[in-house]
Amino acid sequence: MKDRTRREFIIDSAKITGAAIGAATLGCEFLLPLASEAANVKFPESNCGVENENGHKVLVAYASQCGSTGEVAEAIGEVLCQGGATVETKWVKTVKDLNGYGAVIIGSAIHKSQWMPEATEFVTNNQHILSKLPVAFFLTCLTLSIPTEKARRKAMTFLDPLYAEVPQVKPVSVGRFAGVLDYSKLSFMYRTIMKRKMKKWGIPEGDYRDWNAIRSWAKDIHFKLSDGRA
Numbered sequence: 474m475k476d477r478t479r480r481e482f483i484i485d486s487a488k489i490t491g492a493a494i495g496a497a498t499l500g501c502e503f504l505l506p507l508a509s510e511a512a513n514v515k516f517p518e519s520n521c522g523v524e525n526e527n528g529h530k531v532l533v534a535y536a537s538q539c540g541s542t543g544e545v546a547e548a549i550g551e552v553l554c555q556g557g558a559t560v561e562t563k564w565v566k567t568v569k570d571l572n573g574y575g576a577v578i579i580g581s582a583i584h585k586s587q588w589m590p591e592a593t594e595f596v597t598n599n600q601h602i603l604s605k606l607p608v609a610f611f612l613t614c615l616t617l618s619i620p621t622e623k624a625r626r627k628a629m630t631f632l633d634p635l636y637a638e639v640p641q642v643k644p645v646s647v648g649r650f651a652g653v654l655d656y657s658k659l660s661f662m663y664r665t666i667m668k669r670k671m672k673k674w675g676i677p678e679g680d681y682r683d684w685n686a687i688r689s690w691a692k693d694i695h696f697k698l699s700d701g702r703a
């Protein structure tokens with residue numbers, strides 16, 4: 474994969490925005506769905522586990538465009554519940570505040586070589602409380618569907634912009650997982666862009682999630698997050 478990746482995604486996104494604005498300006502509003510149409514995407518939310526004596530719950534919040542990161546978040550939540558925690562899994566856009574949570578796990582699909590903006594914004598807006606709670610991060614991406622050391626190294630850099638923005642929020646662990654490429658969940662514009670990119674990167678459509686790796690990370694962080702609070 475080339476280092477130009479991030480720049481290319483930014484240029485392509487600018488083209489989409491430009492096309493959308495252009496369509497609206499020219500009175501061609503009927504073209505807007507090409508960029509924005511949401512195709513049958515669900516953002517799962519669930520609760521599991523029984524209330525523990527201190528009343529503290531674990532929040533697993535996630536950002537996603539096509540929904541598959543929500544399924545990863547739910548799998549992480551289930552493992553924590555099997556270990557005795559009380560867990561709420563939520564789409565990050567529906568989390569109102571962090572009252573009542575004893576630990577927080579935040580994850581996001583990678584877009585343009587970093588977390589989606591709503592995930593970063595969530596950490597930034599809640600940095601004061603998150604800097605005092607046990608916190609873990611995770612990400613899903615397609616870079617990790619390429620089994621090379623170069624791809625692995627690239628994926629290690631995806632959270633650098635977040636660390637630079639909120640250095641005081643220190644995760645006890647970071648999970649990095651391969652994600653999903655499902656063209657049926659993308660709008661026409663994104664589908665066109667992604668098909669071109671993925672052809673270049675040599676990644677065919679598919680579900681690259683490694684559930685064993687995801688569950689084993691969740692098991693591991695349960696102990697790290699515990700810290701007597703969740």
Ligand SMILES: Cc1cc2nc3c(=O)[nH]c(=O)nc-3n(C[C@H](O)[C@H](O)[C@H](O)COP(=O)(O)O)c2cc1C
Nearest residue numbers: 537538539541542582583585586614615616652653
């Ligand atoms: C607009 C867009 C940009 C993306 N940018 C990257 C990227 O820069 N690097 C990468 O490895 N994966 C990238 N991906 C792949 C997603 O991170 C991956 O498909 C993820 O599993 C999608 O999760 P979701 O189903 O929750 O949206 C991108 C996907 C989309 C749709």
